[in-house]
Amino acid sequence: MTIDLGRGLVLRNPVMTASGTFGYGEEYTDFVDLSQLGGIIVKGTTLNPREGNPYPRMAETPSGMLNCVGLQNKGVQYFIDTIYPRIKDFDTNVLLNLSGSTLEDYVKGAEMIDALDKIPAIELNVSCPNVKQGGMAFGVTCAGISQVVSEVRKIYHKHLMVKLSPNVTNIAEIALAAEAAGADSVSLINTLMGMAIDAERRKPKLSVVTGVGGISNATDAVEFMLAGASAIEIGTANFIDPAVSAKVAWGINEYCERHGFEKVTDLIGALEC
Amino acid sequence: MTKQIADFKLVEKRDFGRSVLLRLRSEQALPDIAPGQFVQVRVDGSPSTYLRRPISIHDVDFQQNKITLLVQQVGEGTRHLAAANLGDLINMVFPLGNGFTLPEKGENVLLVGGGIGIAPLFYFAKVLNDKGIKPTLLLGGKTESDLLRLADYQQLGETFVTTEDGSIGEKGFVTMHSVWQKQSFDKIYVCGPKPMMKAVAKLAAEKGVWCEVSLENLMACGLGACLCCVEDTEEGNVCVCKEGPVFNTRRLKW
Missing domain, CATH: 2.40.30.10 (Translation factors)
Structure with a gap:
C-alpha cells in the first residue's frame, strides 16, 4: 500500500486527514489508530498567533458545511514548544499546514519547521479564503505561486506540498507553476476536473497530486486515485464519523485485493474510459 | 475519559x-x-x-x-x-466536553435550569445525591408544560419554579425568584438560554458566588478539531465542545 510522494515523504497508504478537520491527531486517538493512516496534516499554522474570526464560524448545508474559522492558531513557535513534543512520536507522518500573509511569514515559518526532525513535509496553504491576507494573493496567480514556492524551496529541504485554491480560472496552470517553482506535490482542494493531461503519455501532467474535497468513503477515495491522485485527504467526513479515515484506508486495501491491483500505486490514473 | x-x-x-x-x-x-x-x-x-x-x-x-x-x-x-x-x-x-466541577460535601449548591436547559441538571443532581449532597433546584420556563419531569426533579432536592406566565410557581424569570433573598449558596450551576445564563451569572457575581454555566454554541466536530464553536474568553477564543461546554463565568467575557 506504500506511496512515495517524493523527497522523503513515504506514506504507508494513500489516506491522510485534511488540515483543520483532525486537530493535532490527539483529538481522534480514541477512534482511530493513527498507525493505520498514511499521514495527518495538522491545523493551519501561521508564523504569529491568530485569534481567528469571531463566533459564529460555521453554517451547515445539506451536503456539508461552510466555515470561516480564520486560521485561529497559536503560531509556529508555540507549535514547536508545546504541540510538537506531544505528537512527534505518532506512528504516522505528521505534516504541518503552513499559512502566511507575507512572503517573509512563509519563509520564516518554513525555516523553523525545517528544523523539526519528525515533520517530513509542509503543506503550504496558499488558499485560505477566510482571512484578509491568508495567502490567497499568492495562490491565485502563476507569478504569486512561483514567488512563494521558490522562496520557501530555497530554505526548506523536505517534501513541499502546496495546497491550491479552487477559486481560480485555471487550477492546472497554477499547479504547473507550483511544480516548476520547486513544489514536490500539490493538494487540490477541489475535484480534479481542471487537471492538465499529457496526451502522449495519457497521464496527468502533474506527477504528484493529493486529492481533497468531499471524500467520505473508500469508493470516493478510489475515484480520486483513478482520476490521477497519488494520495487523498479526508476532511469534513471526520466530523460525521471520527473513525472514517482508518475505514477508508482498509477500504482501499480491500478494493485493491478485489480488483487484483497488487500495488496501490497501480490505481493512480488507472481510469479506463 | x-x-x-x-x-x-x-x-x-x-x-x-x-x-x-x-x-x-x-x-x-x-x-x-x-x-x-x-x-x-x-x-x-x-x-x-x-x-x-x-x-x-x-x-x-x-x-x-x-x-x-x-x-x-x-x-x-x-x-x-x-x-x-x-x-x-x-x-x-x-x-x-468537560462536565460540571463537583462541589465539596457540605457546600450549598444551587442548580438553575431554563427551558430545555434543565436536561443535564437531572443527571448532575443524581450524582450529587449519590455523593450525599442535596442540591437546591431553581427551574424556569415560559409556561408549566416547559417544566418537564418536575416531580422527578423534586425527588433530587428542594425545587423552586418560575414561569413567565405564572401558570406554575412564581411568575417571572429565575433571577426574580424569592429564593435568592431567602437562601445563600456556595456554588451556582446554570444551564439554559444564553440571556438567562448571563442574568444568573451577573446575579452570582454581585453576590460574589462561584458560578459555572453550560454553553451550547453551534458545533461541527464536537472534538476540538474544527474550531467552529468558539467562545471568547480571557484566554481568547476556545472551543466550547472541548474546553467546555461548562465554563466558570470568571473565564468568560460576559
Whole structure:
C-alpha cells in the first residue's frame, strides 16, 4: 500500500486527514489508530498567533458545511514548544499546514519547521479564503505561486506540498507553476476536473497530486486515485464519523485485493474510459 | 475519559409535546461519564441534516448501559431524532466536553435550569445525591408544560419554579425568584438560554458566588478539531465542545 510522494515523504497508504478537520491527531486517538493512516496534516499554522474570526464560524448545508474559522492558531513557535513534543512520536507522518500573509511569514515559518526532525513535509496553504491576507494573493496567480514556492524551496529541504485554491480560472496552470517553482506535490482542494493531461503519455501532467474535497468513503477515495491522485485527504467526513479515515484506508486495501491491483500505486490514473 | 462511538437502541420514548425523552441502550459497557458532558448524535435519514447534533446527557444507567436524552425539537435534525421509533438504532459519539466541577460535601449548591436547559441538571443532581449532597433546584420556563419531569426533579432536592406566565410557581424569570433573598449558596450551576445564563451569572457575581454555566454554541466536530464553536474568553477564543461546554463565568467575557 506504500506511496512515495517524493523527497522523503513515504506514506504507508494513500489516506491522510485534511488540515483543520483532525486537530493535532490527539483529538481522534480514541477512534482511530493513527498507525493505520498514511499521514495527518495538522491545523493551519501561521508564523504569529491568530485569534481567528469571531463566533459564529460555521453554517451547515445539506451536503456539508461552510466555515470561516480564520486560521485561529497559536503560531509556529508555540507549535514547536508545546504541540510538537506531544505528537512527534505518532506512528504516522505528521505534516504541518503552513499559512502566511507575507512572503517573509512563509519563509520564516518554513525555516523553523525545517528544523523539526519528525515533520517530513509542509503543506503550504496558499488558499485560505477566510482571512484578509491568508495567502490567497499568492495562490491565485502563476507569478504569486512561483514567488512563494521558490522562496520557501530555497530554505526548506523536505517534501513541499502546496495546497491550491479552487477559486481560480485555471487550477492546472497554477499547479504547473507550483511544480516548476520547486513544489514536490500539490493538494487540490477541489475535484480534479481542471487537471492538465499529457496526451502522449495519457497521464496527468502533474506527477504528484493529493486529492481533497468531499471524500467520505473508500469508493470516493478510489475515484480520486483513478482520476490521477497519488494520495487523498479526508476532511469534513471526520466530523460525521471520527473513525472514517482508518475505514477508508482498509477500504482501499480491500478494493485493491478485489480488483487484483497488487500495488496501490497501480490505481493512480488507472481510469479506463 | 475514553470516548466511544456506538450504536444505541431506542428502548423507551416519552412524548412531552415539543420535547421528547429518548432512553437508549448500548451493547457495550459505558465509559465514565461526568454530569454536564454531552453526546454527538448522528441524524440518519434527514436530507438537510449533515452534521451530528450535540445533545446534553440527561441521565445515565451504567448497570444497563443506558443513556437518556431530553431532546427539544428546534430544527430538522432534532425533529428527525424526535421521530425515532422504539428499536431504532441511533449512533452516538460520547462522552464529550468537560462536565460540571463537583462541589465539596457540605457546600450549598444551587442548580438553575431554563427551558430545555434543565436536561443535564437531572443527571448532575443524581450524582450529587449519590455523593450525599442535596442540591437546591431553581427551574424556569415560559409556561408549566416547559417544566418537564418536575416531580422527578423534586425527588433530587428542594425545587423552586418560575414561569413567565405564572401558570406554575412564581411568575417571572429565575433571577426574580424569592429564593435568592431567602437562601445563600456556595456554588451556582446554570444551564439554559444564553440571556438567562448571563442574568444568573451577573446575579452570582454581585453576590460574589462561584458560578459555572453550560454553553451550547453551534458545533461541527464536537472534538476540538474544527474550531467552529468558539467562545471568547480571557484566554481568547476556545472551543466550547472541548474546553467546555461548562465554563466558570470568571473565564468568560460576559
